[in-house]
Amino acid sequence: MKRVTAIDITRGLVMVIMALDHVRDLLHTPALTQNPTDLATTTPAIFMTRWITHLCAPTFVFLSGTSAYLSLKKQHATAETNKSARSFLLKRGLVLILLELTVINFAFWFDIRFQSLMLQVIYAIGGGLVILSIVSKLPAKQVGLIGLVIVFGHNILQLVPTFTNPAAKLLWALFFRTDFFPVSPTFALLVAYPLIPWLGIMLVGYACGQLMERPMEQRKPLLLRIGVGALALFVLLRFLNIYGDPAPWAPQKSGLFTFLSFINVTKYPPSLLYDLLMLGLMLVFLSAIDGANNRFTRWLTVYGKVPMFYYILHWYLVHLSMIGMSLLQGYSLADLPSGPLNFGRPAGAGVSLELVYVVWLGLVVLLYPLCKWYGKYKAAHAEIGWLRYV
Incomplete structure (x- = not known):
């Protein structure tokens, strides 16, 4: 294929956009103390710098599912190749x-003692x-249906009270709810991306792989209609303010800030409205550039073409930039704090x-x-097996 x-x-x-958020996280002066989407303290420029990067994670996850479908489809000649392709996914x-x-957690913290563990999008x-x-x-349509059930239904789990048992709380966090675990003074765990809400996006992306098999002149309008439909459903549900996001919008001090409140959807974990807005925008863009060559x-x-190579390398460069910035501003290596x-x-x-x-x-x-070299x-060394993983 x-x-x-x-x-x-x-x-x-979205990989290019993603780097902006990580540079802001590590280098922007207020980033250590200010929530960029807190409308009480943020500015429109800071808010939008953070908000635009919300496109990145759901796009990665969705397209990982789509690419998995296309990869499996390409090898659907025999039962043996099916088994081999699924084994590779595993x-x-x-x-x-x-x-x-x-490798990635070290890039986050540059801490050889690994006092911090953060489970993010790669997890x-x-x-x-x-x-x-x-x-x-299962058939792709059934996989997609499972994904839609998760995407539309997982916000109901907000009603589940917080567990007091540490093991149950950790298990719930790994699968359903973002949570922080200060295990000891020298170790902390942050589950930023619980598995199941993001799995729903991946399964929908997998089913969408069927659309990508179609000729371009057929899939372009379909992707556009689905994307616009998702955005329309977002506007309707967000306006109703009843279900789909744990943080309802509210009138603010100005029309601009009211609009920011309206689009200020929840990422941790991804709410239904977050999914509709971000994936709707992604599908509209995907339709617009399909077939473009400039x-x-x-x-x-x-x-x-090299997402994992870029992802790992950009984190190390961003962190080195932060250290370089600190040294240029008069701090020494001894001044760099450490800890969870x-x-x-x-x-x-x-x-x-x-x-x-x-x-x-x-x-x-x-x-x-x-990235161009890699x-x-x-492409020139397909015989090197480990290259398929990075």
């Missing part, structure tokens, strides 16, 4: 979880692929939002030749 370049382009776009999922616990994708390696035996789309494709959930940035260090954008663009440009190397 011919590679669908629209998937690489869309993935490349192994890839386990490798992603291992990378999250080791969610890895766990989702493990489950998908099993449920992909300098911009070719540029994005370079990043989109501490990026190592001195309390007084930081730059303006304008400089955050400058650093972000510089890192994205720096990553381009590296993409070519990976």
